Amino acid sequence: MLTLTCPCCGVAAEETELVGGGEAHLKRQGPGSDDRAFEQYLFLRENPKGVHFERWRHAYGCGKWFHVARDTATLEVFGTYSAQVSAPPDDIRAVIFERRPGWSWREFA
Amino acid sequence: MTKRYSVFAIAREAMRHHQGWERAWRSPAPKAKYDVVIVGAGGHGLATAYYLGKNFGITNVAILEKGWLGGGNTGRNTTIIRSNYLQDPSAAIYEKSRSLYETMSQDLNYNVMFSPRGVMMLAQTEHEVRGYRRTAHANALQGVETQFIGPERVKELCPIIHIEGPRYPVLGALWQPRGGTARHDAVAWGYARACSEMGMDIIQQCEVTAIHRSGADGAVSGVSTTKGEIACDKLSIVVAGHTGQVCGLAGFRMPIEAMPLQALVSEPIKPCMDVVVMANTVHGYMSQSDKGEMVIGGGTDGYNAFTQRGSFHHIEETVRALIETFPIISRLKMLRQWGGIVDMTGDRSPILSKTPVRNIFVNCGWGTGGFKAIPGSGWAMAELVAKGEPGALAAPFSMDRFREGRFIDESVAAGVAH
Ligand SMILES: Cc1cc2nc3c(=O)[nH]c(=O)nc-3n(C[C@H](O)[C@H](O)[C@H](O)COP(=O)(O)OP(=O)(O)OC[C@H]3O[C@@H](n4cnc5c(N)ncnc54)[C@H](O)[C@@H]3O)c2cc1C
Ligand SMILES: [Zn+2]
Numbered sequence: 001m002l003t004l005t006c007p008c009c010g011v012a013a014e015e016t017e018l019v020g021g022g023e024a025h026l027k028r029q030g031p032g033s034d035d036r037a038f039e040q041y042l043f044l045r046e047n048p049k050g051v052h053f054e055r056w057r058h059a060y061g062c063g064k065w066f067h068v069a070r071d072t073a074t075l076e077v078f079g080t081y082s083a084q085v086s087a088p089p090d091d092i093r094a095v096i097f098e099r100r101p102g103w104s105w106r107e108f109a
Numbered sequence: 110m111t112k113r114y115s116v117f118a119i120a121r122e123a124m125r126h127h128q129g130w131e132r133a134w135r136s137p138a139p140k141a142k143y144d145v146v147i148v149g150a151g152g153h154g155l156a157t158a159y160y161l162g163k164n165f166g167i168t169n170v171a172i173l174e175k176g177w178l179g180g181g182n183t184g185r186n187t188t189i190i191r192s193n194y195l196q197d198p199s200a201a202i203y204e205k206s207r208s209l210y211e212t213m214s215q216d217l218n219y220n221v222m223f224s225p226r227g228v229m230m231l232a233q234t235e236h237e238v239r240g241y242r243r244t245a246h247a248n249a250l251q252g253v254e255t256q257f258i259g260p261e262r263v264k265e266l267c268p269i270i271h272i273e274g275p276r277y278p279v280l281g282a283l284w285q286p287r288g289g290t291a292r293h294d295a296v297a298w299g300y301a302r303a304c305s306e307m308g309m310d311i312i313q314q315c316e317v318t319a320i321h322r323s324g325a326d327g328a329v330s331g332v333s334t335t336k337g338e339i340a341c342d343k344l345s346i347v348v349a350g351h352t353g354q355v356c357g358l359a360g361f362r363m364p365i366e367a368m369p370l371q372a373l374v375s376e377p378i379k380p381c382m383d384v385v386v387m388a389n390t391v392h393g394y395m396s397q398s399d400k401g402e403m404v405i406g407g408g409t410d411g412y413n414a415f416t417q418r419g420s421f422h423h424i425e426e427t428v429r430a431l432i433e434t435f436p437i438i439s440r441l442k443m444l445r446q447w448g449g450i451v452d453m454t455g456d457r458s459p460i461l462s463k464t465p466v467r468n469i470f471v472n473c474g475w476g477t478g479g480f481k482a483i484p485g486s487g488w489a490m491a492e493l494v495a496k497g498e499p500g501a502l503a504a505p506f507s508m509d510r511f512r513e514g515r516f517i518d519e520s521v522a523a524g525v526a527h
Binding site: 001002015016019020024035036038039042043044045046047048049052054072073074075 | 191351354362363364365366367411412413414415416420421422454455511512513514
């Protein structure tokens with residue numbers, strides 16, 4: 001069972017308290033964007049086997065959104081961080097560089 | 110020549126202590142080049158190969174499998190077969206598939222134990238009643254035989270159901286009398302034997318690690334594998350949960366997310382239900398295998414993962430749902446639990462498609478419900494690979510539908526993950 005520490009309230013929440021929100025740091029599209037941009041935003045996914053960044057919500061706790069860095073193959077959690085950023089922060093990336101040298105994920109590494 | 114299986118063969122072998130049975134398929138070393146290379150020896154990859162040979166006479170084919178054939182979702186599913194989907198393109202391909210199951214054992218000379226015992230999808234809310242009535246009407250127009258039945262008929266068909274459930278009483282059901290189950294391994298093995306017999310090479314323990322392109326238009330030219338380089342004119346990627354990874358090797362992204370889905374079976378008990386029952390509102394489904402085990406499935410994990418086990422609380426949820434539906438199982442012991450990595454699309458419909466790379470074709474997105482589709486999918490995919498253009502069955506399922514907004518929404522029919 002997955003346990004994530006919510007950066008908003010500090011609780012080490014287990015999976016049944018949380019709801020996954022899918023891939024993190026997507027660029028939103030709006031009126032005026034073309035079909036290809038919408039396809040990318042709505043449907044095309046990184047879906048990596050390894051290092052991944054996601055949005056999660058502490059739904060049955062404080063109710064707030066946050067970000068998670070996780071390995072989808074081993075379920076190791078590298079860290080959680082604020083929802084108010086548009087890229088993984090340096091301290092989280094440093095942890096991943098240490099544990100998964102050579103990792104890559106979209107334009108962030 | 111592979112020897113035919115028959116009652117005479119059994120009698121003959123019984124006389125000589127079963128020493129004359131031969132291996133069902135060859136395990137050759139890969140050749141340098143094939144007309145078609147198929148990545149993934151699950152049911153869909155093998156069925157694609159089979160119909161390439163049978164319908165189009167293309168037999169210079171290799172099927173590459175990183176593990177053992179049928180060891181992916183094909184060997185991990187709960188084997189429900191039905192075609193009571195809502196949209197016309199789905200009904201067409203799933204019903205084609207279901208009808209091919211009817212004669213598969215004869216066609217393959219391999220007993221796949223197809224058992225059209227009937228599939229019942231319970232309606233336990235007013236919304237579900239309305240939804241299933243609509244599906245029954247749609248199915249009538251599509252030529253798929255289903256009907257909406259009342260609670261008395263539900264109880265008659267499956268006496269162990271608790272109709273007046275504690276949370277959601279059974280208000281009726283969508284009933285497909287010719288739906289049912291088949292033996293999953295046998296489907297993979299039967300196709301493998303038939304493909305090998307036609308001269309195709311099934312190469313196990315052979316993972317595709319790179320995809321090569323050449324020429325002015327960058328068409329596919331071959332693959333690197335853990336058993337060396339293999340050239341090909343056409344490549345068909347049929348790898349379910351690993352679609353994103355393998356398509357990534359060819360340089361394009363897919364509208365697919367991989368998630369674990371679990372199933373479990375109980376200790377064997379005496380026959381107590383002879384239909385398949387799915388309860389989508391409480392989220393669980395169950396059937397009884399020929400060995401007497403209760404075969405149970407439930408929900409997917411709500412996030413990307415590649416661990417073939419899944420989260421424990423889904424088992425709790427599923428078992429809770431099924432105990433309220435079938436109180437007699439409350440003291441049953443469970444024997445085994447396992448998971449598979451399912452390939453989910455945004456509209457819960459599959460992808461059978463050309464790709465941005467010329468002569469690479471992809472078949473994926475069957476998600477939680479593609480066992481039932483194996484023969485129909487192979488049939489449609491073989492046409493796409495052979496002709497380079499989709500036929501009527503595959504055409505609606507091309508991957509550009511996500512860009513064009515041409516969805517085939519089956520989120521209701523997909524129901525409880527199965
Ligand atoms: C628990 C569970 C229950 C289910 N219940 C049902 C049900 O009741 N009814 C139903 O209709 N469907 C059901 N399904 C869905 C069904 O199992 C799948 O849709 C179907 O089996 C997919 O078949 P496939 O051939 O596409 O994939 P798979 O059988 O997964 O085959 C893909 C193969 O590709 C191989 N592969 C991957 N990467 C590589 C590589 N790089 N090189 C070489 N080979 C590679 C894999 O090893 C694998 O063997 C269920 C699934 C699960 C997990
Ligand atoms: Zn919180």
